[in-house]
Amino acid sequence: MPAPYKRPESVLVVIYTPDLKSLIIERTDFKDAWQSVTGSLEEDETPRATARREVQEEVGIDTDLHELQDWGICNEWEIYEIWRHRYAPGVIQNTEHVFGLLVPELFEPTLSVREHSGWLWRDWNVAAEAVFSPSNADALRLLPEMAEKFGARLIPQGNA
Numbered sequence: 001m002p003a004p005y006k007r008p009e010s011v012l013v014v015i016y017t018p019d020l021k022s023l024i025i026e027r028t029d030f031k032d033a034w035q036s037v038t039g040s041l042e043e044d045e046t047p048r049a050t051a052r053r054e055v056q057e058e059v060g061i062d063t064d065l066h067e068l069q070d071w072g073i074c075n076e077w078e079i080y081e082i083w084r085h086r087y088a089p090g091v092i093q094n095t096e097h098v099f100g101l102l103v104p105e106l107f108e109p110t111l112s113v114r115e116h117s118g119w120l121w122r123d124w125n126v127a128a129e130a131v132f133s134p135s136n137a138d139a140l141r142l143l144p145e146m147a148e149k150f151g152a153r154l155i156p157q158g159n160a
Contacts, residue, residue: 026118047097060110
């Protein structure tokens with residue numbers, strides 16, 4: 001039996017290519033709200049397991065075929081008012097675990113139409129300006145640094 005309320009712990013997965021293009025997806029329940037892949041941890045789930053599940057559910061790819069990176073970043077943010085009803089009374093803070101997923105090239109995602117209505121590939125800095133969540137924008141701005149940290153074989157921008 002599922003828990004009556006969402007767990008106030010989630011993941012954010014920045015999906016990117018070697019030339020630092022990032023996939024952003026548009027929410028269906030919040031007009032013009034673009035984001036990276038996100039999702040709440042289920043009852044006994046680890047952040048890595050949630051990242052794997054959410055990427056599969058939201059964009060239709062298997063993280064086992066790519067490089068899923070735990071960036072070691074945890075954000076604390078206030079849950080948006082429009083979604084607070086999903087959490088236990090009085091819960092207003094969420095803990096977010098940040099991951100990166102390096103894919104070899106652009107792909108056409110298979111969206112969960114219940115959750116997302118559109119998708120775009122954008123340069124990391126353009127994607128950072130497009131997303132609605134400040135923690136998502138911060139993660140996208142960290143992309144060049146985190147990709148280098150994880151030893152991603154990057155293609156210099158402008159040479160792709």
